[in-house]
Amino acid sequence: MSVNRWLATGNFFTAYQEEQRTFLTNLDRLIFSIFLLILFTWPIFFPLNRTYMLVVDNILVAVIAVLGLNLVTGFAGLISIGHAAFVGVGAYTIASFSRVLGDSHILLTHFWLILILIGGLFGAIMGAIVGLPSLRLKHLYLAIATLSFQMIFEWAIKFLTFFNQGQTISVGRVMWFTGEIGRENHYLFWYYVTLTLIILLGFGIRNLFKTRYGRALVAVRDNDRAADAMGMHPGLTKVYAFALSGFLAGVAGAVHAFLYKGAGIESFTLHHSITYLAMAIVGGLGTLNGSFWGPTAIQILNLQVEKFSEYASNYLPSAMNLATALRPLTFGLVIVLFLMFEPRGIANWWRIAKSYTKTWPFRY
Amino acid sequence: MSYFFQIVVSGIVVGSIYALAALGLVLIYKSSRVANFAHGQIIASGAFITYALTVWAAIPIYISFFISLIITFFLAWSVERIFLRRLIGEPIISVIMVTIGLASIIDGLIYLTPFGTKNFSFPQFLPSEPIAIAGVSISWTQLAGVIITTILIASFSWFFKKSTIGISMRAVSDDQFASMSVGISVPSVFGLAWATAGLSAAAAGGIIGNITGLNFDTLHAFGIVVFPVVILGGLDSILGAVVAGIIMGLIQQFAGGYLDGNWGLNGTGEVLPYIILLIILLIKPHGLFGIHEIERV
Numbered sequence: 001m002s003v004n005r006w007l008a009t010g011n012f013f014t015a016y017q018e019e020q021r022t023f024l025t026n027l028d029r030l031i032f033s034i035f036l037l038i039l040f041t042w043p044i045f046f047p048l049n050r051t052y053m054l055v056v057d058n059i060l061v062a063v064i065a066v067l068g069l070n071l072v073t074g075f076a077g078l079i080s081i082g083h084a085a086f087v088g089v090g091a092y093t094i095a096s097f098s099r100v101l102g103d104s105h106i107l108l109t110h111f112w113l114i115l116i117l118i119g120g121l122f123g124a125i126m127g128a129i130v131g132l133p134s135l136r137l138k139h140l141y142l143a144i145a146t147l148s149f150q151m152i153f154e155w156a157i158k159f160l161t162f163f164n165q166g167q168t169i170s171v172g173r174v175m176w177f178t179g180e181i182g183r184e185n186h187y188l189f190w191y192y193v194t195l196t197l198i199i200l201l202g203f204g205i206r207n208l209f210k211t212r213y214g215r216a217l218v219a220v221r222d223n224d225r226a227a228d229a230m231g232m233h234p235g236l237t238k239v240y241a242f243a244l245s246g247f248l249a250g251v252a253g254a255v256h257a258f259l260y261k262g263a264g265i266e267s268f269t270l271h272h273s274i275t276y277l278a279m280a281i282v283g284g285l286g287t288l289n290g291s292f293w294g295p296t297a298i299q300i301l302n303l304q305v306e307k308f309s310e311y312a313s314n315y316l317p318s319a320m321n322l323a324t325a326l327r328p329l330t331f332g333l334v335i336v337l338f339l340m341f342e343p344r345g346i347a348n349w350w351r352i353a354k355s356y357t358k359t360w361p362f363r364y
Numbered sequence: 365m366s367y368f369f370q371i372v373v374s375g376i377v378v379g380s381i382y383a384l385a386a387l388g389l390v391l392i393y394k395s396s397r398v399a400n401f402a403h404g405q406i407i408a409s410g411a412f413i414t415y416a417l418t419v420w421a422a423i424p425i426y427i428s429f430f431i432s433l434i435i436t437f438f439l440a441w442s443v444e445r446i447f448l449r450r451l452i453g454e455p456i457i458s459v460i461m462v463t464i465g466l467a468s469i470i471d472g473l474i475y476l477t478p479f480g481t482k483n484f485s486f487p488q489f490l491p492s493e494p495i496a497i498a499g500v501s502i503s504w505t506q507l508a509g510v511i512i513t514t515i516l517i518a519s520f521s522w523f524f525k526k527s528t529i530g531i532s533m534r535a536v537s538d539d540q541f542a543s544m545s546v547g548i549s550v551p552s553v554f555g556l557a558w559a560t561a562g563l564s565a566a567a568a569g570g571i572i573g574n575i576t577g578l579n580f581d582t583l584h585a586f587g588i589v590v591f592p593v594v595i596l597g598g599l600d601s602i603l604g605a606v607v608a609g610i611i612m613g614l615i616q617q618f619a620g621g622y623l624d625g626n627w628g629l630n631g632t633g634e635v636l637p638y639i640i641l642l643i644i645l646l647i648k649p650h651g652l653f654g655i656h657e658i659e660r661v
Contacts, residue, residue: 079457081401081464133645139456140399140599144591145645148638151588155635270588274464281461325480329472335465339458340450 020210022203039195043188053187055303060194061256062295066279067201067288068248073277074285075209076241077221078134079143082150083276086246088268089126090119090253092157095169095263099162104172112174116197116254123250124243131242135235138224142238150270157265166265171257190259197255201248206288217241221286271328278335284345293346298334305330366499371621372614377506377575379613380513384568385586386593386605387520388561394537394600395557397456398448401463403565404587405470410436410566411573411583412479415486425489433566440562444555452551467587474580485577509571516567520560521602533557537600592637595644598654608652612637 006026013019023029048056069083080086094115098108108115130149134142158166173180174189181189208214216237219227224234257263275298283294309322316322338345385407392400400406413435417428447466451459474480490504524530535543536553544550569583576582593612597604616633623632644651 073457077457079460133642133649137645137649140460141595141645141649143399143460144595145642147588147591148641151638152635152642155631155638159630159635274468277461277464278468321475321481325472325475327472328468328475332465332468332470332472335468336447336462339462339465340447343454343458 022206036199040192043191050184050187053191055299057187057190057194057259059295059299060191060198061252061259062276062279062299063198063292064194064201064255065249065252065276066283066295067198067205067291068245068252069276069280070283070285070288070291071205071217071248072241072245073280074287074290075214075221076217076238077139078131078238078241079139079277080146080242080245081143081270081273081277082130082146082148082153083245083249084268084270084272085146085150085153086123086127086249087253087256087272087276088153088157088263088265089246090123090250091257091263091268092163092169092253093119093122093250094171094254094257096162098171099164099169103170108172109175109180112258116251116258119254119257120247120250123253124247127246127249128239128243130246131239134238134242147270150273154265154269157268168262168264170262173261174258186261187259190255194255194259197251201251202288202291213240274335275331278331281335282338282345284347285343287345287347289350290345290347293350297346298331301330301334302327367621369498369500371617373500373502374506375614375617376610377502377510377613378617379610380510381568381572381575381609382586382590382593382613383606383609384513384516384564384571386590386597386609387517387602388564388568389590389594390597390600390602390605391520391533391557391561391564393594395533396448396536396554398459398463399591399599400558400561401460402443402467402470402587403561403590404584405467405474406436406440406562406565407569407572407586408474408479408580408583409439409470409569410562411569411578412474412477413566414570415479415484415573415578418486419484425486429567429570432570433563436562436566437559440565441555441559443562444558448554448558449551452554467584471584479578480580483577483579486574503575505574509575512567512571516564517602517606520564523560524602529553529556589637592641594651595641595649596651598651600655601651601653604651604653612640615640 023032043053065083065087068086069080072078072080094108097115097118098105101107126149130146131142133145137145157163163169173182173186175181176189205214209218216227216232219230219232220234220237220241227237228234253263253268256267260267279294279298280291281294282297283292284290305326306323309326313322342348385403388406389400389403392398392403410432414425414429414432417423417431418425421428423431443466447462448459451462490508492503494501494503495507524534532543532548533553533556535546535548536550540550543553568586572583572586589612593608594605596612597606597608615636619636620633624630
């Protein structure tokens with residue numbers, strides 16, 4: 001039977017493998033390729049100034065971090081309130097190398113890609129250590145364990161002299177085949193690096209969920225006793241979920257350190273952990289494309305809030321800092337409203353839009 | 365030696381405040397199995413309401429303290445009614461995250477007021493001369509704080525043990541379906557648990573505000589530091605909250621008094637509770653007095 005590989009009007013699966021395909025039709029694949037092409041080429045046609053390029057870079061770094069958070073909170077069902085600390089572990093791995101070796105050591109300038117992986121590795125190790133209580137415990141206790149890791153991390157950075165007591169530790173510029181990445185190309189360069197990392201990691205995670213290790217996460221989330229009966233080890237699966245999320249967070253942190261040419265405590269506080277949670281919730285927990293919607297939506301919202309408070313502060317007494325007030329207010333509102341009215345997040349809107357266009361123009 | 369006893373005294377003062385702050389968390393957890401991450405913000409708002417009534421509305425502090433308790437009682441009740449009542453039956457993960465979102469909202473609202481950025485301190489209403497016995501001194505404010513805390517905790521325990529509402533709250537925490545079948549309205553018990561938690565939080569806020577002055581960062585940090593306390597004491601035990609609060613206060617003060625400045629350590633009082641928390645989670649997750657009903661996975 002010949003199957004229309006371009007326009008499928010329904011699901012006609014004859015094997016479980018078909019259901020697991022990343023792209024169900026060739027049209028999906030084509031659209032995705034065009035989308036990637038646009039992502040890679042738009043900075044050439046519409047060069048942004050440095051301020052906005054940094055915002056775009058921030059979104060992409062947050063996407064990597066939220067991918068990690070989504071793994072542990074969305075797919076494995078464990079709340080992590082310390083995700084910014086894991087990101088910080090990655091960033092401070094780079095910063096420590098820079099502090100010990102000097103900020104333009106050859107390791108930092110030429111082998112930064114390896115350092116990013118090492119940052120991820122340290123994040124994974126910390127994640128596994130923090131996840132250890134999950135060998136015995138569930139939901140709430142784990143949330144509190146990650147919270148305490150966040151507090152311990154903040155203390156360690158703030159009070160240990162090795163970490164410069166929370167002051168920024170600088171990291172040098174990196175080299176590419178064309179020479180040192182200068183000031184004007186810095187953000188553009190990291191845009192491409194981060195985008196490539198996201199594509200690799202995104203496909204990695206997508207494929208992970210085709211294997212038993214990925215499905216084990218979802219199984220433990222849905223019913224840990226049933227998973228236990230099926231021969232999985234729920235505790236170890238959770239520890240491994242934390243390690244995996246720590247790895248992604250570490251990679252995000254390492255990129256963050258290179259992007260900002262340094263690491264300071266102000267980017268890895270409890271507030272940032274909550275922001276990552278907000279991103280994951282708004283995007284849609286337990287969905288892969290939600291990890292892309294969430295950071296984009298929240299960062300754009302953040303930008304608008306800052307613009308609005310800048311505009312409004314002209315009409316208000318100068319002593320009041322409206323942005324500090326409005327940022328937590330909008331984040332909190334967004335978290336609460338999404339949880340109350342759209343718990344499946346923006347990814348659900350995407351799903352609805354997709355199923356609507358699937359049969360277009362013939363509706364049923 | 366008097367240095368040692370001075371630390372013991374200040375540890376007990378700090379610890380009794382921790383106990384009062386932890387009480388609210390225990391109340392909510394006991395009845396509805398929700399950990400309230402917005403507790404520190406409720407403590408802070410209680411303290412700020414007390415200050416606003418005392419200084420701006422010029423009401424004597426003895427009365428304004430009680431008015432603020434009542435206001436926060438209804439505030440916490442309405443928070444439950446508006447945000448959390450809809451989420452009954454939802455997975456626990458979304459309820460916890462709603463409280464995190466609530467914490468963020470209240471943060472934002474407080475930053476809109478002058479309290480978010482400026483420091484205030486209560487007017488002195490007790491003698492400022494500290495009481496000194498054999499070189500160990502305690503200020504009148506601290507003494508009053510400890511006494512009020514003791515009275516409040518005693519009355520809360522009585523309320524839970526003897527009164528009809530308290531018994532129905534315990535029944536709900538034990539088994540929701542069984543308590544529904546004997547005619548207890550479970551949602552209203554949840555509301556009441558939040559309201560009483562708000563009341564105890566406001567009391568804690570008022571006392572902290574009087575002892576240390578009003579600073580938003582310090583006040584809402586209490587909402588985080590009560591987690592080590594309740595985990596040490598057992599999440600659903602009032603007695604545990606009291607004992608663990610005092611233990612935690614002593615540990616913090618001793619760490620501050622003996623560890624800081626030696627071996628290049630600093631601010632150990634801030635971090636030790638969390639290290640203890642992680643260790644307890646690994647070896648004795650139900651805490652000192654909690655019920656052993658942790659589900660093993």
